[in-house]
Amino acid sequence: MSLLNDLNWRYATKKMNGEIVPQEKVDYIVEAARLAPTSSGLQPFEILVITNKALLSKISPIAHGQSQITDASHVLVFAAWDNYTEERINESFARNNEERGLPASTTDDYRNMLLKIYLAKSAEENFTHAAKQAYIGFATALIAAAEQKVDATPMEGFNPTALDELLNLKAKGLRSVLLLPIGYRDAQNDWLVNMKKIRVSKERFVTELK
Numbered sequence: 739m740s741l742l743n744d745l746n747w748r749y750a751t752k753k754m755n756g757e758i759v760p761q762e763k764v765d766y767i768v769e770a771a772r773l774a775p776t777s778s779g780l781q782p783f784e785i786l787v788i789t790n791k792a793l794l795s796k797i798s799p800i801a802h803g804q805s806q807i808t809d810a811s812h813v814l815v816f817a818a819w820d821n822y823t824e825e826r827i828n829e830s831f832a833r834n835n836e837e838r839g840l841p842a843s844t845t846d847d848y849r850n851m852l853l854k855i856y857l858a859k860s861a862e863e864n865f866t867h868a869a870k871q872a873y874i875g876f877a878t879a880l881i882a883a884a885e886q887k888v889d890a891t892p893m894e895g896f897n898p899t900a901l902d903e904l905l906n907l908k909a910k911g912l913r914s915v916l917l918l919p920i921g922y923r924d925a926q927n928d929w930l931v932n933m934k935k936i937r938v939s940k941e942r943f944v945t946e947l948k
Contacts, residue, residue, distance in 0.1 A: 741885070746935060748884035751891050753928035754809040754921035763886045764812055767920065770882035771816075771875040778852055780830050782822065783872035784912060785879075786815040786905065796904055801896040801917060810891075810919035815905065816876050817912035818868035822856035826911075865913060872915045883920055893917035 768785055776782065788794060789812050798807045807813060819826065831849045835842055856864055876892070883890040894916060901907075901914045925931050937943070 741881075744884040744887075745881070747887070748880070748890070749930060749933075749935065751806065751889040751919075751921075751923045751928060752930045753924040754806050754811075754889065754891075754919065755924040756809050757811065757922045759811040759888050759920055759922070763888055764920070766886055767879050767882045767888065768814070771814075771879040774875040774878035776871040776874060777867070778848075779834065780822075780827065781871070782819040782826075782868035783875060783915070784817050784910075785875075786817060788813045788815065793904075797896075797901065797917075800900045800904065801893060804891075804893065804895065806891045806893075806919040806921070807917070809921065809924070811921040812919070814879065814918040814920065815901070815914055816872045816916040816918065817902075817905075817907055817910075817914045818865060818872045820865050820868075820908070820911050820913050821861040822852075822859075822864040822868065823911075824853055824857060827852055827856065869913075869915045876916050876918060879918060883918075888920050889923045890918055890920045893919065 764787065768787065771785060772781075788797070791808070794808050794810075794813060797813065798804070801807050827849065831845050832842065834840075835844055880890055880892060896914075896917055898914045902912075905914070907914060923931055
C-alpha cells in the first residue's frame with residue numbers, strides 16, 4: 739500500500755519554497771525515468787536537469803510565469819527525438835547487442851522491421867510517437883518523486899518552440915515535450931496543499947469485462 743499512500747500524498751504543487759532537493763534524490767528520480775519502458779527499448783527522449791537560476795529566469799516567461807520554474811530546486815526538461823532515423827535506430831540496436839554480448843546480426847530482422855515502419859512515416863508522426871515515450875518516463879519520474887517525498891509539478895503549459903530555441907535543442911535533434919519542476923511545497927502559501935484529492939470513482943473509471 740505504500741505506493742498508493744505516496745500517490746495520495748503527491749499533488750501538483752503550485753508554490754515551492756526554494757529548498758534544495760538532495761542530489762541522491764534527484765539522481766533517484768532521473769534514474770527511475772531512465773529505467774522506464776519505451777517502445778522497442780529505443781528510449782527516444784532525453785532529460786535536461788536545470789539548476790542555473792539565470793537560465794530558469796529565462797524559462798519562466800516561456801512557461802507563462804509559473805512560479806515553480808524559479809522556486810523549484812531543479813527543473814527537468816523531457817525532450818523527445820525530433821524523428822526516428824536510420825542512424826538512431828541502428829545505434830540503439832548496436833549498443834544493446836554489444837552490451838548483451840550478442841552478434842550484431844542477432845536482431846537484424848526486428849531492426850529492419852522497425853526501419854521499414856519508421857522511415858515510411860513523416861518526421862512529425864515519429865516525433866509524436868517519441869513524445870508518447872517521454873510521457874512514460876515522465877510519469878515514472880513523477881511517481882519516483884512522490885516515493886522520495888519530493889514535490890513535483892507536471893507541466894505542459896509552456897511554449898516548446900521558444901524553449902527549444904533557448905536550450906538549442908534543434909542542434910541535438912530534440913524537441914521539448916514536458917517540464918517537471920521538483921522541490922518542496924510552500925505549505926503556508928500554496929492554495930492547493932490542503933485540498934482533498936479528487937478522482938473519478940472506481941465504478942466510473944474501471945469497466946470489467948468478464
